[in-house]
Amino acid sequence: QSVLTQPPSASGSPGQRVTISCSGSSSNIGSDTVNWFQQLPGTAPKLLIYSNDQRTSGVPERFSGSKSGTSASLAISGLQSEDEADYYCAAWDDSLKGYVFGAGTKVTVL
Amino acid sequence: QIHLQQSGPGLVKPSQTLSVTCAISGDSVSSNSAAWNWIRQSPSRGLEWLGRTYYRSKWYNDYAVSVKSRITIMPDTSKNQFSLQLNSVTPEDTAVYYCARVTHPGRIVDYWGQGTLVTVSS
Numbered sequence: 001q002s003v004l005t006q007p008p009s010a011s012g013s014p015g016q017r018v019t020i021s022c023s024g025s026s027s028n029i030g031s032d033t034v035n036w037f038q039q040l041p042g043t044a045p046k047l048l049i050y051s052n053d054q055r056t057s058g059v060p061e062r063f064s065g066s067k068s069g070t071s072a073s074l075a076i077s078g079l080q081s082e083d084e085a086d087y088y089c090a091a092w093d094d095s096l097k098g099y100v101f102g103a104g105t106k107v108t109v110l
Numbered sequence: 111q112i113h114l115q116q117s118g119p120g121l122v123k124p125s126q127t128l129s130v131t132c133a134i135s136g137d138s139v140s141s142n143s144a145a146w147n148w149i150r151q152s153p154s155r156g157l158e159w160l161g162r163t164y165y166r167s168k169w170y171n172d173y174a175v176s177v178k179s180r181i182t183i184m185p186d187t188s189k190n191q192f193s194l195q196l197n198s199v200t201p202e203d204t205a206v207y208y209c210a211r212v213t214h215p216g217r218i219v220d221y222w223g224q225g226t227l228v229t230v231s232s
Contacts (some may be wrong), residue, residue: 002156014142033217035217035218044225051216056220068222090219098175101159
């Protein structure tokens with residue numbers, strides 16, 4: 001059971017907006033920054049968003065991140081077929097003294 | 111450009127020791143602005159952080175509680191790499207193992223190795 005809670009799936013038609021939530025606690029999201037990763041089948045996770053809302057170089061502007069209190073979210077606007085992937089949130093946990101991840105959200109483009 | 115290249119056996123027998131190595135290029139294992147981590151991924155456990163090693167005037171290690179009694183992460187400055195050893199493995203340890211760099215400060219997991227599928231089976 002993952003420390004951070006994400007919905008297992010999300011979907012949208014091309015061009016639509018999809019939002020993925022990530023819920024944590026005061027010891028992780030509430031006290032540290034959130035990273036978001038995209039994982040395509042058979043590949044390592046790729047850093048998409050760091051420090052809550054900063055896009056990694058080369059990541060399209062349609063990806064955006066935000067954080068409020070003990071929750072964070074990733075939004076994909078103008079959904080494209082190549083955005084079909086698994087998305088994970090992560091943060092450092094001060095109580096566990098380790099990095100914690102969400103279970104991942106599978107995004108499907110209809 | 112930073113690159114992490116993993117190597118290690120893909121099959122380990124139960125009760126034996128799992129070993130994976132991560133060779134670093136473009137950065138130093140002794141960097142004061144990074145920590146070198148091991149993370150694994152399996153269908154049953156998802157992404158699980160295992161531990162890290164880092165240098166801040168001396169070497170430090172942190173390990174996840176779930177594997178603390180069985181894990182060792184070691185830097186090798188002569189080869190600019192670090193390694194994971196997990197003892198007394200069971201089929202539950204079957205997973206894809208990744209090495210990853212985490213920046214300091216910021217705790218950004220910005221570079222990952224390619225992953226090593228390790229299967230624990232007799």
